[in-house]
Amino acid sequence: MGYKRQVDRLPIIPADAKEFNVTCHYCIVGCGYKAYTWPMNKQGGTEPGRNKFGVDLSEQQYQDSPAWYAPSMYNIVRQDGRDVQLVVKPDENCVVNSGLGSIRGARMAENRPSRITGTQQQRLSDPLVWRNGTWQPTSWDDALDLVARVTAQVVTEGSEDDLVVSVFDHGGSAGGYENTWATGKLYFQSMSIRNIRIHNRPAYNSEVHSTRDMGVGELNNSYSDYEITDTIFVVGANPMETQTNLYLNHMVLGMQNGAKFIMVDPRRTVTVHSAEQFAGKENVLHLAINEGTDMVVLNAIMTHIVDNGWLDDDFIANSTFQGGEAVAQDAAHPASLGSLDHAMQSIRTSLDEAAEICGVDAADIARAAEWIAKPHEDGSRRKCASAYEKGIIWGNDNYRTVGAMANIALATGNIGREGGGCCRLGGHQEGYYRPDESVVGRPAEYVDQYLIRGLGGVHHIWACDHHKTTINAAEFKRAHKRRADMVKDAIDAAAGGTREQLVDAIVSAINAGGLFVVDMDIIHSQIGQNAHVILPACESNEMNLTSMNGERRLRLSEKYMDPYGNSRPDCLIAAGIAQNMERVLRDMGQDDYADKFKGYDWETEEDAFMDGFHQGNPEVTYDRLRAAGNNGVQEPVVGYENGQLIGTERLYADGRFDRHGRDDGKALFCASGWRGWQAAGRAREKANHKYWINNVRANIFWQNQFLDQKNDFVQDRFPYPFIEMNPDDMVDEGLNPGDLLEIINDNGVTQGMAYPTASAKRGQVAMVFGSPAGSQGNVTNGVNELNVPDYKHCWGDIRKVSNATRESAGISFKSKEITL
Amino acid sequence: MKCNRLVDAGRRQFLRGGLGATAGAAASVVMGTSEARAERALARVDYPANRLANLADLAVNAPMDVAYPDADSPGVLLKLGQGVEGGVGPNGDVVAYSVLCPHKGWMLSYNDADRTFNCPGHHSRFDAEAGGQQVWGHATNNLPQFVLRVDDAGDIYAEGVDELIYGRLSNTL
Ligand code: SF4
Ligand code: FES
Numbered sequence: 001m002g003y004k005r006q007v008d009r010l011p012i013i014p015a016d017a018k019e020f021n022v023t024c025h026y027c028i029v030g031c032g033y034k035a036y037t038w039p040m041n042k043q044g045g046t047e048p049g050r051n052k053f054g055v056d057l058s059e060q061q062y063q064d065s066p067a068w069y070a071p072s073m074y075n076i077v078r079q080d081g082r083d084v085q086l087v088v089k090p091d092e093n094c095v096v097n098s099g100l101g102s103i104r105g106a107r108m109a110e111n112r113p114s115r116i117t118g119t120q121q122q123r124l125s126d127p128l129v130w131r132n133g134t135w136q137p138t139s140w141d142d143a144l145d146l147v148a149r150v151t152a153q154v155v156t157e158g159s160e161d162d163l164v165v166s167v168f169d170h171g172g173s174a175g176g177y178e179n180t181w182a183t184g185k186l187y188f189q190s191m192s193i194r195n196i197r198i199h200n201r202p203a204y205n206s207e208v209h210s211t212r213d214m215g216v217g218e219l220n221n222s223y224s225d226y227e228i229t230d231t232i233f234v235v236g237a238n239p240m241e242t243q244t245n246l247y248l249n250h251m252v253l254g255m256q257n258g259a260k261f262i263m264v265d266p267r268r269t270v271t272v273h274s275a276e277q278f279a280g281k282e283n284v285l286h287l288a289i290n291e292g293t294d295m296v297v298l299n300a301i302m303t304h305i306v307d308n309g310w311l312d313d314d315f316i317a318n319s320t321f322q323g324g325e326a327v328a329q330d331a332a333h334p335a336s337l338g339s340l341d342h343a344m345q346s347i348r349t350s351l352d353e354a355a356e357i358c359g360v361d362a363a364d365i366a367r368a369a370e371w372i373a374k375p376h377e378d379g380s381r382r383k384c385a386s387a388y389e390k391g392i393i394w395g396n397d398n399y400r401t402v403g404a405m406a407n408i409a410l411a412t413g414n415i416g417r418e419g420g421g422c423c424r425l426g427g428h429q430e431g432y433y434r435p436d437e438s439v440v441g442r443p444a445e446y447v448d449q450y451l452i453r454g455l456g457g458v459h460h461i462w463a464c465d466h467h468k469t470t471i472n473a474a475e476f477k478r479a480h481k482r483r484a485d486m487v488k489d490a491i492d493a494a495a496g497g498t499r500e501q502l503v504d505a506i507v508s509a510i511n512a513g514g515l516f517v518v519d520m521d522i523i524h525s526q527i528g529q530n531a532h533v534i535l536p537a538c539e540s541n542e543m544n545l546t547s548m549n550g551e552r553r554l555r556l557s558e559k560y561m562d563p564y565g566n567s568r569p570d571c572l573i574a575a576g577i578a579q580n581m582e583r584v585l586r587d588m589g590q591d592d593y594a595d596k597f598k599g600y601d602w603e604t605e606e607d608a609f610m611d612g613f614h615q616g617n618p619e620v621t622y623d624r625l626r627a628a629g630n631n632g633v634q635e636p637v638v639g640y641e642n643g644q645l646i647g648t649e650r651l652y653a654d655g656r657f658d659r660h661g662r663d664d665g666k667a668l669f670c671a672s673g674w675r676g677w678q679a680a681g682r683a684r685e686k687a688n689h690k691y692w693i694n695n696v697r698a699n700i701f702w703q704n705q706f707l708d709q710k711n712d713f714v715q716d717r718f719p720y721p722f723i724e725m726n727p728d729d730m731v732d733e734g735l736n737p738g739d740l741l742e743i744i745n746d747n748g749v750t751q752g753m754a755y756p757t758a759s760a761k762r763g764q765v766a767m768v769f770g771s772p773a774g775s776q777g778n779v780t781n782g783v784n785e786l787n788v789p790d791y792k793h794c795w796g797d798i799r800k801v802s803n804a805t806r807e808s809a810g811i812s813f814k815s816k817e818i819t820l
Numbered sequence: 821m822k823c824n825r826l827v828d829a830g831r832r833q834f835l836r837g838g839l840g841a842t843a844g845a846a847a848s849v850v851m852g853t854s855e856a857r858a859e860r861a862l863a864r865v866d867y868p869a870n871r872l873a874n875l876a877d878l879a880v881n882a883p884m885d886v887a888y889p890d891a892d893s894p895g896v897l898l899k900l901g902q903g904v905e906g907g908v909g910p911n912g913d914v915v916a917y918s919v920l921c922p923h924k925g926w927m928l929s930y931n932d933a934d935r936t937f938n939c940p941g942h943h944s945r946f947d948a949e950a951g952g953q954q955v956w957g958h959a960t961n962n963l964p965q966f967v968l969r970v971d972d973a974g975d976i977y978a979e980g981v982d983e984l985i986y987g988r989l990s991n992t993l
Pocket of ligand 1: 024026027028029030031095100101102103104106107243244245246375
């Protein structure tokens with residue numbers, strides 16, 4: 001309880017400390033930070049001339065001061081082979097966060113690996129190869145040779161379909177343009193891999209196919225649009241926790257400027273409560289719908305807007321398709337697309353119907369429609385910035401629900417305009433630049449099932465941990481382990497033999513149903529327990545990394561420290577695999593195939609950047625991005641003038657929509673007709689179990705639980721994954737705060753800690769996602785037609801496992817809602 | 821009860837950076853008397869032992885405004901009525917905390933209903949009964965707690981702090 005660092009004094013940043021631009025890599029918002037480093041034998045002083053801030057540090061600094069940093073912002077790290085002191089603190093001059101940190105980003109320094117202070121000693125430092133019954137450290141040459149030999153033999157004896165790949169597609173952390181390019185070049189250019197999936201879902205697909213098919217890219221506004229809008233409309237997102245400084249530094253400003261705030265979410269989140277404090281209760285509308293019914297409420301809002309004529313007629317006439325159906329419903333399109341009239345035939349839903357299905361007041365739905373679209377008294381149109389995330393992306397009927405959201409924005413002319421936008425709020429930053437991936441097809445292969453069915457022989461895993469972040473995780477883990485163990489046993493049996501004998505033994509085990517697993521990660525992950533080769537990667541700031549945030553703001557986050565041990569940037573690991581593939585294939589006499597692995601002679605991550613992103617965006621170089629600093633430039637970059645990159649503040653400002661690739665530039669509406677539970681088995685599971693198990697995130701470890709499992713401040717607060725429960729439900733189940741419980745259903749079992757939550761509805765519990773200490777994915781199953789998972793809907797029963805442990809008994813169980 | 825907005829006068833001054841200058845006028849702020857002077861050039865901060873109050877001055881769940889280790893570091897002294905880890909006094913229920921939010925230094929207010937410190941800045945909150953643990957919020961440390969000692973006469977002294985106080989890179993300036 002109340003973990004304290006017992007720090008009573010911190011070294012002062014000297015005036016001449018080195019300074020680096022840092023974009024926080026822990027979430028989509030991409031807040032600007034500054035890193036300062038200086039030698040161990042130097043320190044600044046309190047006199048203004050002796051510290052970086054130029055202020056008198058012998059005096060108390062007041063609120064919002066740039067001249068203070070917390071103990072979590074300090075560490076001692078390696079730089080150019082020397083130990084240096086490091087401070088990483090929020091940048092008050094970055095327009096994204098204006099000096100605000102968050103509980104995640106403001107721990108970047110503390111979450112760096114340090115042999116001096118002992119932080120993050122879980123980081124991998126050397127390649128590991130399974131030998132003699134355990135993982136043995138070895139050289140890169142040895143490890144890469146084994147990877148290439150087994151991979152080359154399997155794909156040449158069989159086909160490239162026998163190589164299964166799990167790989168990040170995002171920016172920040174492990175991703176970024178350098179690393180997505182290198183991995184994409186390897187798997188989509190040198191090879192043509194179809195059995196590939198993304199870090200958080202079992203297929204290689206978009207999470208927002210429908211909005212793209214409608215012509216609307218999902219990150220289309222600027223964060224500043226939230227400041228100048230009339231209404232902020234959020235569906236299935238919790239920005240105070242998960243896009244913290246987008247909420248605090250932009251949405252809150254909007255509310256303070258008079259914006260209304262609408263939230264559609266079955267759960268009362270801290271965002272709702274916080275918005276009530278900032279905007280006043282009368283300006284906040286929370287539609288606490290029944291789970292899985294978002295589409296209905298959206299369709300009713302749309303219908304009410306259409307019936308009242310609150311449409312943007314000019315925009316609809318000029319920028320949207322007019323000729324009825326444009327795209328028919330088929331296997332790749334779970335709804336038809338076309339004109340407003342076409343879509344309305346499926347959408348039409350009365351307020352009363354929606355009230356019945358969604359369990360909210362018809363009058364509240366009408367009020368939401370008014371706040372979104374009813375013109376001002378002087379007749380001018382209302383601006384509305386709308387936003388959504390996993391609540392509907394990982395929800396019921398993803399395609400149509402996301403489409404229903406974009407329908408409203410199109411009908412009201414709120415895309416490409418100031419104060420508008422219809423955006424996903426995002427998780428990681430973006431940083432996708434890869435060769436054409438159309439080999440994957442649509443629907444994309446459900447890769448987890450492919451592996452469960454015993455298919456595929458080699459599994460390359462890049463910074464993915466299915467064990468924590470997939471659906472149907474319990475079955476996946478059993479199958480993956482069984483298959484990987486076959487190969488481990490074969491390796492153990494071949495001990496002492498030659499390399500050729502070892503490779504033969506591995507390939508024989510694969511042919512018997514085994515799986516050879518290669519894991520690229522920064523830590524020894526849970527799925528890494530099944531690996532035969534583990535290759536240590538590094539993160540941003542241990543390398544230079546470019547990414548863009550949720551308003552498409554591209555920055556170079558600069559390298560300020562050495563990669564830990566012998567770890568390497570993912571892009572250079574991919575290059576190493578390619579180079580070894582080329583050599584091995586040539587040895588095998590496969591010259592034509594070997595030639596496809598040429599073109600990876602990169603020395604640095606900058607080389608990978610120039611080979612990839614720069615080719616498509618010739619204006620953009622490291623030097624220009626460095627000069628653009630923490631404010632960077634918003635993509636797409638359209639030019640370079642007077643020493644500055646020229647970006648794009650918001651997409652579609654010209655009223656032309658192109659994300660679907662249509663030449664006419666017209667946006668399409670989605671025929672988002674309600675069809676109840678889209679995934680099979682939902683209604684039965686709901687009927688058979690007592691609790692809806694909602695899948696939620698928490699600000700303290702939203703994207704970086706894999707690091708925070710070794711962070712004392714975080715572990716002290718939540719030693720186990722929390723499961724928010726209504727106190728009366730806890731009494732029913734005989735649970736006290738902090739008791740450990742199991743959630744059980746036909747998919748599997750998972751475990752967590754009871755956290756009493758008065759605002760939780762009876763029969764609804766909210767379990768934090770992605771925890772290393774209890775995977776919510778064990779109990780959830782089901783995908784849509786395009787293999788986008790519905791993590792959000794599963795039901796289970798609850799059983800007490802244990803009284804609170806010493807760790808969980810001492811923590812605070814008070815409400816997360818502020819009382820001012 | 822005005823616990824939620826205690827000592828507003830002192831608070832407003834603090835936001836403008838003038839608490840030190842006006843502390844004498846804010847009658848409820850206990851400055852304490854110094855038993856020892858800080859020495860220089862030690863590995864750790866040498867904390868003064870300052871008398872904050874006497875046990876008899878405290879009523880249950882009624883926070884008293886104090887300042888420690890000096891006038892520019894506002895805090896509260898609080899008798900919880902129930903023993904807690906780190907509490908002092910005969911019932912082990914007396915605690916004291918800094919009231920500068922460790923996120924961006926806004927002034928916390930005390931909610932006597934659930935015994936938490938709450939921040940108007942960005943809605944972080946800290947549990948007075950759990951060592952200042954952040955219940956929910958943006959700060960990367962829990963609320964600094966003042967280390968207390970009670971002498972035979974019931975006088976309560978602060979003589980240490982367990983975490984870096986917002987706005988200073990050394991707990992003693
Ligand atoms: S809001 Fe996101 S990007 Fe900003 S500091 Fe927090 S984790 Fe980092
Ligand atoms: S200053 Fe307290 S929450 Fe930000």
